[in-house]
Amino acid sequence: MATSNHHYVCYVVPPYMLSAIADSSNNEDHIRESARRALTLHKSYCDKREKRFAALCAPRGNKSTKINQRQGIVPDHMLQHIADCEDVDDNTRACAKRDLEHIRSIHAKYQESQGLRTESSDQKAGITTEQASETTEKTYRAVYDANHDSNESHLPGKVVRVEGQKASKDEAANDAYDNAGRVLSFYADIFNWKSIDNKNMHVISSVHFGQNYENAFWDPEIAQMVYGDGHDFLTNFTGCIDVIGHELTHAVTEHTSPLDYTGQSGALNEHVSDVFGIMIKQRVEDETADKADWLIGEYCLMPGVKGVALRSMKAPGTAYNDPRFGKDPQPANFKDYKLTLEDNGGVHLYSGIPNKAFYNASVAFGGYSWEKAGKIWWETMQSGQVPSRCTFIQFADVTVDKAGELFGDDAAAIVRKAWNDVGVARKS
Numbered sequence: 176m177a178t179s180n181h182h183y184v185c186y187v188v189p190p191y192m193l194s195a196i197a198d199s200s201n202n203e204d205h206i207r208e209s210a211r212r213a214l215t216l217h218k219s220y221c222d223k224r225e226k227r228f229a230a231l232c233a234p235r236g237n238k239s240t241k242i243n244q245r246q247g248i249v250p251d252h253m254l255q256h257i258a259d260c261e262d263v264d265d266n267t268r269a270c271a272k273r274d275l276e277h278i279r280s281i282h283a284k285y286q287e288s289q290g291l292r293t294e295s296s297d298q299k300a301g302i303t304t305e306q307a308s309e310t311t312e313k314t315y316r317a318v319y320d321a322n323h324d325s326n327e328s329h330l331p332g333k334v335v336r337v338e339g340q341k342a343s344k345d346e347a348a349n350d351a352y353d354n355a356g357r358v359l360s361f362y363a364d365i366f367n368w369k370s371i372d373n374k375n376m377h378v379i380s381s382v383h384f385g386q387n388y389e390n391a392f393w394d395p396e397i398a399q400m401v402y403g404d405g406h407d408f409l410t411n412f413t414g415c416i417d418v419i420g421h422e423l424t425h426a427v428t429e430h431t432s433p434l435d436y437t438g439q440s441g442a443l444n445e446h447v448s449d450v451f452g453i454m455i456k457q458r459v460e461d462e463t464a465d466k467a468d469w470l471i472g473e474y475c476l477m478p479g480v481k482g483v484a485l486r487s488m489k490a491p492g493t494a495y496n497d498p499r500f501g502k503d504p505q506p507a508n509f510k511d512y513k514l515t516l517e518d519n520g521g522v523h524l525y526s527g528i529p530n531k532a533f534y535n536a537s538v539a540f541g542g543y544s545w546e547k548a549g550k551i552w553w554e555t556m557q558s559g560q561v562p563s564r565c566t567f568i569q570f571a572d573v574t575v576d577k578a579g580e581l582f583g584d585d586a587a588a589i590v591r592k593a594w595n596d597v598g599v600a601r602k603s
Contacts, residue, residue, distance in 0.1 A: 176322075187484070189523035195501030196408070202499050204408055213363060260340060267339025283455050313338075314370040315377045316355050318348040320400070321440070325385035334382050347382040347474045350413035351402060352371050355380060361455045362427070366553050371426040378423075383415060393422040395429065408477050408499065415457050415474045421452030432561040440565045441522030446529040450552055453488055454545045464537035464544045488534045491527030507531045509567065509598030528597050529567060535593035538576075540586070551578045551590060567599045 188556055196202055197210035258272040315338040318329035335348040342349045355378050362368040370376045379399035388403025389410035400422060402412045412418055425448050428434065434444040457467045463545065471494075472485030482495025484502070489507035505527030506512065515521045533552065537544040554577045555561060561573060571594040579587035594600065 180474070185342050190518045191504055191580040192485070192500055193525060194441065194498060198499065257485070260337065262341055263337065265312075273502070274574075282496050290597075314359055314373065314375045316352055316359075317379050318352045319379070319381045320345065320348065321381045321384040323383055323386050325388065327394070327397070327401075330381050330384075331379055332383075335382075335498060340462065343461050345382070347402065347413045349384050351380040351400065352421075354413065354419045355417045355423070356495070357416055357450055357459055358455055359422070361451075361458055361545075365454075365458075365549070368427070373421060373431045391418060393425050395495040398426075405475075405477070408480055410477055411474050415472055417452040417456035417471050417473075418475065419452075420455035420562055421448040421471065424448040427451070428556070428598060431556040432559070433563060434561065434565055436519055436522060437561045438520035438564075439525070439567050440563065441519050442525040443523050443529060443565055443567070443570050445526035446533070447524060447552070447556060449486065450533050450549070454549050455586060457544055463542055464534075464548075467540065467544070468533055486527065488527070488530040500584050507597065508599050512598075528599065529570065530594045532571070532597045532599065537592050539589045539593065547578075547582060547586065548590075550580060551586075554581060567594075568601065572601075 193210045197207050198465035202210075203364070209493050210228075258268055260268065292434075300454045308328035317331075317337045318335050318590050319333060320335050321330060321332040324332070336343045342544035359370055359378065370378065380402065381399060382402045382404075384403050389405050389409040391400070391408070392400045393400055398400075400419065407409065412582070423531045426445070428447055429443060436444055452471060453467075453469060457464075458472070460467070468488055475485060476482055476495070480495065480500070481497040482500065486503070486505065487494045491507040492503050493505040494505075496502045504516045505524060507527055508531075509528050512521075512525055515524070518524055527556050533544075533548060536551070537548040540547040545547075555570070555573045557568055558573060559578065560576075561570060575587050575591045575594075578590040
């Protein structure tokens, strides 16, 4: 388990599952203790994520909520590696050389304006990944090996594979590289969105994090994905396209409509990640809404676990029922919503309610989920009409409005019914 330098990250495995593992007498003591440590760290991470989204949602100029916007120094060394690498394809190598020269010219201008002409390092220049990504025309992927080190300050680790390079002997690294590419392709092809920030931000991943680490997460402080190898119950995080889509979408949410990571707005934050994660999975598997299984993390469970996935969007509360995990506790209807102090107000627990609404709408529309329902949810997040402390009914109202604008009154009625059927309805 990670023990130092923790930031505000989102984890694949929800805290209620960790709690069930920690409390179950069917698990060996070392497994229960490992789950307790993970649960403690998870709370710390979620608290920090809550603070980050609260700061992102604060009015501009509010000094009391200013956050560190640095998302990692631009990895010039990565571009240099790509530009010099003999087994990278010619086009990618040429692009890397062009972008490296462009970024360095931007750095030089910045340094000159700051009276730093003699300083050559990016860190001294203060150029951020977000700023420099505007200067490139290509998104670069890079995968590193953390070598089972659980200290996040040592990330990303040793480079394994970079943009344009052929597959390595490390299958986890290849999966992380290929699936990140599939996520980026989905956003580019379907929504014309470039990388995570719409400015071709580089996508960095580290595999083999920690010893038998049963989780994966996006860490916005260092702007990268981190994957454990799994162990007793959970594994194959790099091979689960929906999991990777879910995590990278948390970063996209920061650049569209940041939702406070607490209560209903936090559950919507998790919901949005599930929505785009499942659409990416369905696109990869070429499944229409009515044929898809709507399972999140179905390939993460080890053989022998009594369950099918981490979550079910089609039928929340039915993903698993194992004496070592307990029963999937997600409710499928707002009538079962209760205020709680756990899990930042139930952000993972109650995401199943809007998840079911999205499933309802997608199946009612027919065809592929991203053609209408996905388009409506995307335009909702792009609309500027989603408040930071958004409630389920507020979010529902915006999706209904967007459905009407995009596809007409019949579509608006379909989306309204989808929400009504999960108990998120306007009071008469």
